[in-house]
Amino acid sequence: MWGSIPARKWKPMLRMKYLLLAVFVVALGSLAACGGDADKTEKTEKTDTSSSAANTTGEQASGQASAEQKPTQPVAPPAPQELSGAHILVQYQGSQRAPETVTRTKEEALALAKEIAQKAKDGQDFAELAKEYSEGPSGPRGGDLGVWVQGRMVPEFDEAILGMEIGGISDPVETAFGYHVIMRKKVEKVAARHILIMHEGSMRKPPNVTRTKEEALALAKEIAQKAKDGQDFAELAKEYSEGPSGPRGGDLGVWVQGRMVPEFDEAILGMEIGGISDPVETAFGYHVIMRKKVEKVAARHILIMHEGSMRKPPNVTRTKEEALARAQEVKKKLAAGEDFQALAKEYSDGPSAPRGGDLGPFGRGVMHPAFESAAFGLDVDGVSDVVETPFGFHLIQRYR
Structure with missing residues (x-):
């Protein structure tokens, strides 16, 4: 795993x-x-x-x-x-x-x-x-x-x-x-899904994995062929992968070249976007890899924190209910045509407030899942509904 x-x-x-x-x-x-x-x-x-x-x-x-x-x-x-x-x-x-x-x-x-x-x-x-x-x-x-x-x-x-x-x-x-x-x-990032098949000699294998190395390789080859024949990679990952990314379709998000074990990095860097690898052996087992396009958005946000927010500054004392009401008030101002950046400077409790809430570009796997889902689901210039994370309530504007 x-x-x-x-x-x-x-x-x-x-x-x-x-x-x-x-x-x-x-x-x-x-x-x-x-x-x-x-x-x-x-x-x-x-x-x-x-x-x-x-x-x-x-x-x-x-x-x-x-x-x-x-x-x-x-x-x-x-x-x-x-x-x-x-x-x-x-x-x-x-x-x-x-x-x-x-x-x-x-x-x-x-x-x-x-x-x-x-x-x-x-x-x-x-x-x-x-x-x-x-x-x-x-x-x-x-x-x-x-x-x-x-x-x-x-x-x-x-x-x-x-x-x-x-x-x-x-x-x-x-x-x-x-x-x-x-x-x-150079800042070089890659994105991929993978399916991990472990064997009795794999590093960090769970107790229920008892197949031999030869059996693991045979299974990995069978899965790779299914993926190359057009079966949905994410569904295959959910069915077969023994890595923690299996339930999310093998999605590894975005990472910087050099962060994976060398065999994994070398394999993916030699692949085209959308390509499926043959089984790649590492100390953890055999991996079938699909390289993905690195997706990015650029966004601004307004963060309204409350007394229960993670990492809130001492001056934030409003209740969660008050924070939600404040976020909804800002949402109404945006709906009425007020400028997002000006409102971020006035209302946001986040460090990006002086920049008009600008977070710059970011890829998948960087932000909190709720924030990421909302940001990637917006059209350019679109503004989200109120999004809750452990850090408070966010209003998000995608600008690229």
Whole structure:
């Protein structure tokens, strides 16, 4: 049942409902959200009101400081962008969260970071350098930080990567955690469904799976052929898959390249949209994969929180009934033709309020399911009815 969990995250993610990650932290939030696969020793300890990648309030672009406001017109910050990169962290004695085994001086750490940066610029493989030198948790996976939303890293890190070209290598960047050599990567996302057939030797198999490896492969081949012959993939997943995504038709949502185990990633990246794979073997069993188009919408929202809302600020004291009445009042104003962005600035309790509620673009599997269903079900320029999530009541406007 854990066949599509990223190799680097399968232990912590045993508690998660879904196969994916983070970030995001993510995460970012990317991010991952979650946040996802972010290195806690390298990312900020900021807490935004949006929660993880799998269950956000719709405040995907949250955690941003309120904009400085003029007397009559708030100045809305731009919606933060998603970023992706890898890094090599060189720590020194006294750097934040450095283990006792790190005894080099700050000067020695800077010299080593400069040497590593030059090796990367001279063409040596960045991932291999990260595995050899990095003292961050991402080192064993080649320094990969996945995807995160701008503002989730410490400011020095974000500022450095925002000034880089895709594929570029930074000079050493100093933060409280040490010196970072950074490579900026393209934010590349994929989406798929899969059917997982486990066997007696599969990692994390449930006790009721007793078939041999040979029997599992034969069954996976039979299912792959049925899918290629035109049978509905989602229905086949519901019938056969032994992964947690089975009941939802094998849908894995959207994730960033590099988050799955290598065999899974390599298989899907070689497929066309709508294509069906032959059985793909991983430590978790045999997977039949269908690659999907990455669907995205762009939306704004107005969030009305109440005293029972998840992650509400202390100044929100209204009851749930009062919050619903307030949301319905805003809905009437929208129906009367008032401007959505102006109302978001006036009424929304979410961090996106200064931006007119703008959340930017997002894919499936990022927002809370109720929020996602409403947003993807709207026509462009359409406005939802009141949508309830654990974070409060939302009014959503899709603009792309």
